[in-house]
Amino acid sequence: MTDVRFNKILLWLNALIPLALLGYDAFRGQLGANPVEFFLRTTGVLTLVFLSITLSITPLRKILSNNQLIKYRRVLGLFAFFYGSVHLTTYFVFDRGGSLSGTVSDLIQRPFIAFGMLAFFLMVPLAITSTNAMVKRLGGKRWQRLHRLIYLTAIFGVIHFWMIVKSDITYPAMFALVLAVLLGYRLYSRYKPKPAVRRSAA
Amino acid sequence: MLIKKPSDIKPSEITSESAYLSRRNFIRAGLAAVTTGATALTYRYFNPSPLPPVQVKDISNIELPKNFSTDETPNTIEQITNYNNFYEFGTSKDEPAREARALVTRPWTVEVGGMVQRPRTFDIEELLKFEQEERIYRLRCVEAWSMVVPWVGFPLKKLLEQVEPLGSAKYVAFETLYDKNIMLSSFSAGIDFPYVEGLRLDEALHPLTILATGIYGKELPKQDGAPIRLVVPWKYGFKSIKSIVKIMLTDHEPPTTWNEAGPDEYGFYSNVNPAVRHPRWSQAKERRIGELGLRDTLPFNGYGEQVAALYEGMDLKKYF
Numbered sequence: 001m002t003d004v005r006f007n008k009i010l011l012w013l014n015a016l017i018p019l020a021l022l023g024y025d026a027f028r029g030q031l032g033a034n035p036v037e038f039f040l041r042t043t044g045v046l047t048l049v050f051l052s053i054t055l056s057i058t059p060l061r062k063i064l065s066n067n068q069l070i071k072y073r074r075v076l077g078l079f080a081f082f083y084g085s086v087h088l089t090t091y092f093v094f095d096r097g098g099s100l101s102g103t104v105s106d107l108i109q110r111p112f113i114a115f116g117m118l119a120f121f122l123m124v125p126l127a128i129t130s131t132n133a134m135v136k137r138l139g140g141k142r143w144q145r146l147h148r149l150i151y152l153t154a155i156f157g158v159i160h161f162w163m164i165v166k167s168d169i170t171y172p173a174m175f176a177l178v179l180a181v182l183l184g185y186r187l188y189s190r191y192k193p194k195p196a197v198r199r200s201a202a
Numbered sequence: 203m204l205i206k207k208p209s210d211i212k213p214s215e216i217t218s219e220s221a222y223l224s225r226r227n228f229i230r231a232g233l234a235a236v237t238t239g240a241t242a243l244t245y246r247y248f249n250p251s252p253l254p255p256v257q258v259k260d261i262s263n264i265e266l267p268k269n270f271s272t273d274e275t276p277n278t279i280e281q282i283t284n285y286n287n288f289y290e291f292g293t294s295k296d297e298p299a300r301e302a303r304a305l306v307t308r309p310w311t312v313e314v315g316g317m318v319q320r321p322r323t324f325d326i327e328e329l330l331k332f333e334q335e336e337r338i339y340r341l342r343c344v345e346a347w348s349m350v351v352p353w354v355g356f357p358l359k360k361l362l363e364q365v366e367p368l369g370s371a372k373y374v375a376f377e378t379l380y381d382k383n384i385m386l387s388s389f390s391a392g393i394d395f396p397y398v399e400g401l402r403l404d405e406a407l408h409p410l411t412i413l414a415t416g417i418y419g420k421e422l423p424k425q426d427g428a429p430i431r432l433v434v435p436w437k438y439g440f441k442s443i444k445s446i447v448k449i450m451l452t453d454h455e456p457p458t459t460w461n462e463a464g465p466d467e468y469g470f471y472s473n474v475n476p477a478v479r480h481p482r483w484s485q486a487k488e489r490r491i492g493e494l495g496l497r498d499t500l501p502f503n504g505y506g507e508q509v510a511a512l513y514e515g516m517d518l519k520k521y522f
Binding site for chain 2: 021032
């Protein structure tokens, strides 16, 4: 087995542990007094965690000069999408009782829900176009441009989290900080002054 | 010393291929064990298991007439003691169960004064001698969850009668203990401390309004606001201020903590009202702790028959 393959298995294993523990705790009735709220909060935070890790691949790749890292980005991004889907499904089934009209009215009345939905649905095209065949079909440049939507997903996701918190903003602020660093790095490396070209003496 | 030849030891003689591979597998197994262990521990660190309830003293030799009690099934003591909003001891639901253990509830006094004839300070032991009743009330949190709690306590009116409010007194202001050595700072919690709440005098004198000293026939667990707290069952839970040290009668509407933190979200009255929507939670429905589905929220939390008259002629959407 190659190292890359092994590392991917390792990633899958670790990424599924929170789900396994959530399931195990749910099975033995240990999700606390309000299991639905706990499940929602945990899957929401996991989505943001995986979005942050996904977004850290490019900076790490450049800083560590390790191009291998790119091979793990897709798995990470898809886990963000996976936990986001579980989060949204839980909300729809248990918080809205599976009612579409109830969801729409919640969406209109509560801006934080709108931000969360937006964040999720912007991930859908990215998940659909995540296969190698789709990269080919779209062409590298276009694919890359489309996948910049993940920046919006992450920003809206953090806003969504920030808005639901009543007063102690510690956790959303931590995600905001991480996101600011990750996106800031991209802006910096895009606009940083090019190394001056030395002119030969004329 | 002279090294004559570059090296006459072949790599294969140092480590055999099978040893190389088995070492690689060993490292991989180690990596798998360490990372998954670390991930699981990180998860557990952020999501600890709930604690068993702390033993508290029985409230002894008391009759417990169940005035105004609902016949709905009360929540379990585990639910009531592991799902608390007590921001002084942490802003998550499970932290107060651990952190409030630091709260010292003896000796404890409650100062009652302001616009009264006979201001005085009550020792908690005196307050426990008031005739205690069991009151099984619904509790509706503004966060759209609810519980049924078998409180033990006595009407606030009985305490106020002892200090004789002046005719000019119109409101009652309450204050929670604040001890920065054992409690969060205002900065960490995001709300001002000490926590303060208030009622209109007629609300305070209403027979449903009690000072609770216990739950399930035992003294209040610390995370539930020991040793004495307010319970106003027709208002959102945050009005029912915990661990009270001061009660003052005034002629003006007193400041209240959540109202100051978010005036558009939390009004002074904060009567349970499914018709007044909230930017974070739909107030039309609620999740009873222990249930997966939602139930309809009732106006005044189902106590409309008893309390609606207090607000006759008031626009409850304006005075939310």
